[in-house]
Amino acid sequence: MKRPGKMLREVLSHLTKKPATKKYPAEPIKLPDGFRGRLRFYPEKCVGCKLCMKDCPANAITIEKVGDTFEAIVNLDRCIYCAQCVDSCNKKALEMTKQFELAQIDRRALKVKV
Amino acid sequence: MGTVKIPIGPQHPALKEPESFLISLDGERIKDVGMRLGYNHRGVEKAAEGRTYIQNIYLIERVCGICSHSHSTAFIQAVEEVAGVEIPKRAKYIRSIVGELERVHSHLLWLGVAGHEVGFDTLLMYSWRDREVVMELLAAIGGNRVNYAMNTFGGARRDLDKDMLERILKAVDVLEDRTKYYINIATKETTLIKRLSGVGYISKDDVIKLGTVGPTGRASGISRDARKDDPYAAYGEVDFNVITDTHCDVYGRAVVRLLELMETYKIIRQLIKNIPDGDIAVRFPRRVPAGEATSRYEAPRGEDVHYVKGNGTDKPERVKLRAPTLANLMSVAKMLEDDNLADVPIAIAAIDPCFSCTDRMIKLEHSSGNSEIVTWGDLRKRSIDFYRTQHGIDFSELNKKYRGNL
Numbered sequence: 001m002k003r004p005g006k007m008l009r010e011v012l013s014h015l016t017k018k019p020a021t022k023k024y025p026a027e028p029i030k031l032p033d034g035f036r037g038r039l040r041f042y043p044e045k046c047v048g049c050k051l052c053m054k055d056c057p058a059n060a061i062t063i064e065k066v067g068d069t070f071e072a073i074v075n076l077d078r079c080i081y082c083a084q085c086v087d088s089c090n091k092k093a094l095e096m097t098k099q100f101e102l103a104q105i106d107r108r109a110l111k112v113k114v
Numbered sequence: 115m116g117t118v119k120i121p122i123g124p125q126h127p128a129l130k131e132p133e134s135f136l137i138s139l140d141g142e143r144i145k146d147v148g149m150r151l152g153y154n155h156r157g158v159e160k161a162a163e164g165r166t167y168i169q170n171i172y173l174i175e176r177v178c179g180i181c182s183h184s185h186s187t188a189f190i191q192a193v194e195e196v197a198g199v200e201i202p203k204r205a206k207y208i209r210s211i212v213g214e215l216e217r218v219h220s221h222l223l224w225l226g227v228a229g230h231e232v233g234f235d236t237l238l239m240y241s242w243r244d245r246e247v248v249m250e251l252l253a254a255i256g257g258n259r260v261n262y263a264m265n266t267f268g269g270a271r272r273d274l275d276k277d278m279l280e281r282i283l284k285a286v287d288v289l290e291d292r293t294k295y296y297i298n299i300a301t302k303e304t305t306l307i308k309r310l311s312g313v314g315y316i317s318k319d320d321v322i323k324l325g326t327v328g329p330t331g332r333a334s335g336i337s338r339d340a341r342k343d344d345p346y347a348a349y350g351e352v353d354f355n356v357i358t359d360t361h362c363d364v365y366g367r368a369v370v371r372l373l374e375l376m377e378t379y380k381i382i383r384q385l386i387k388n389i390p391d392g393d394i395a396v397r398f399p400r401r402v403p404a405g406e407a408t409s410r411y412e413a414p415r416g417e418d419v420h421y422v423k424g425n426g427t428d429k430p431e432r433v434k435l436r437a438p439t440l441a442n443l444m445s446v447a448k449m450l451e452d453d454n455l456a457d458v459p460i461a462i463a464a465i466d467p468c469f470s471c472t473d474r475m476i477k478l479e480h481s482s483g484n485s486e487i488v489t490w491g492d493l494r495k496r497s498i499d500f501y502r503t504q505h506g507i508d509f510s511e512l513n514k515k516y517r518g519n520l
Contacts, residue, residue, distance in 0.1 A: 001302065002302050002303075002304050002307070003302070003303075003304060004303065004304045004305045005303075006298070006299050006302050006303040007236050007237065007240070007299060007303070010240065010295075011236060020243045020246075032250075032253050032254035032257065033254070034254070034255075034256070034257040034272065035253070035257050035258075036257040036258055036263070054166075055166070055168050055169065056169070057165065057168075057169035057170075057171075057172040057173060058172075080172060080176075080261075081258065082172045082175075082261070082263050083257070083263065084168060084169075084171075084172065084263075087266070087271065088168075096257070
């Protein structure tokens with residue numbers, strides 16, 4: 001039947017239900033398993049081929065040789081969290097973590113050694 | 115009274131993205147609509163020429179915030195055609211499943227926006243709550259809610275395991291139930307029907323003449339869908355109907371989108387039932403041979419066309435993209451003729467516009483025909499001079515101070 005107020009029943013039924021919104025900052029959010037967050041680097045696996053640097057769409061990652069091992073420096077504000085570097089790495093030296101609360105007051109603090 | 119001209123945009127509360135519409139009014143009636151593009155131009159096509167193919171996947175994916183999978187698939191299909199690589203069947207199915215889930219979220223988003231534009235905010239709240247079901251599903255599949263990054267050259271980046279397919283089927287059941295509810299609302303709620311009927315009318319002939327695509331065209335009785343006309347990915351192997359409508363107005367567009375959702379659920383169920391086992395990707399060369407290809411993709415908003423020209427290196431020579439909004443935008447001027455001023459927001463929203471996909475550079479030429487090239491430094495100098503002479507504000511000190519950072 002055509003009539004106005006068709007959604008009224010749905011709206012009223014929600015008076016007794018819990019809110020649909022998440023109380024995110026107050027309660028931690030549940031992230032899916034394959035979430036793409038801040039990078040993690042395993043220096044012992046890296047062979048310094050720099051394929052991740054070559055493929056990074058945002059020029060966010062830099063691999064540097066320090067002594068005998070390698071160091072990965074990531075600009076977290078440039079990183080677009082696409083995980084292409086993880087795919088490009090043949091030695092599985094990079095992985096994505098679930099860490100996503102990366103805001104900083106100072107921009108320089110976003111350039112980090114991962 | 116003579117004609118009154120009212121600018122709507124580039125910054126306007128009724129528009130979600132910056133775009134300029136100059137509306138000539140006779141009383142409340144719209145006589146003419148002028149449009150100006152370019153407020154969101156980001157130079158993506160040019161930027162794509164300076165990046166490698168792999169980097170371009172993520173650049174092209176970010177052309178649009180809603181149909182990210184559509185753009186990246188269209189681009190990747192074109193590159194794969196240039197390289198002559200055939201992707202595994204399972205990858206085709208994965209691409210189609212993600213593409214259809216994207217259509218669900220886009221159409222539910224549109225339903226909410228349309229409700230909001232006509233003052234039916236209850237519809238916005240509830241349809242967006244239900245959209246969360248598919249958003250969370252996409253986040254679980256790809257690792258992110260908006261840019262799923264599921265595509266790569268030669269296939270898909272992540273596999274959909276059995277549990278995930280089960281989860282998709284369960285979510286589709288919930289979404290189908292809710293969509294039926296919204297179809298019931300849209301076809302029975304008299305206030306909504308009365309507000310949307312007759313607004314933004316565009317006849318079948320005009321739709322053909324203006325080259326309108328997607329649900330906007332289908333709502334005027336044009337049965338055109340790239341999934342059916344030129345099947346890509348796994349669409350050749352599924353059975354579905356192209357939804358058309360003869361209302362030719364905003365109401366028709368709402369009905370087409372909602373009924374299309376039902377077809378989408380049908381497609382997802384078939385894809386999951388028939389998904390073959392096997393690899394999800396094949397090796398793809400870093401250097402793509404010389405050649406060119408065009409690819410068509412039915413994005414939620416309409417047909418998306420990508421053109422790629424390779425020159426044998428690891429960077430494309432030319433990338434050209436035609437987003438569906440660019441094809442649909444010209445029809446807005448026709449739709450608004452003789453409508454009321456108050457119909458402008460919903461008539462524009464009814465094509466589901468994405469202006470950042472659409473925006474093109476405008477080249478202004480001297481009347482003498484001489485064009486000039488202005489460098490970035492020149493442009494900066496000119497703007498500093500402009501503010502000094504016209505407004506008495508001197509930015510030169512500030513410019514020196516921040517030059518290194520900008």
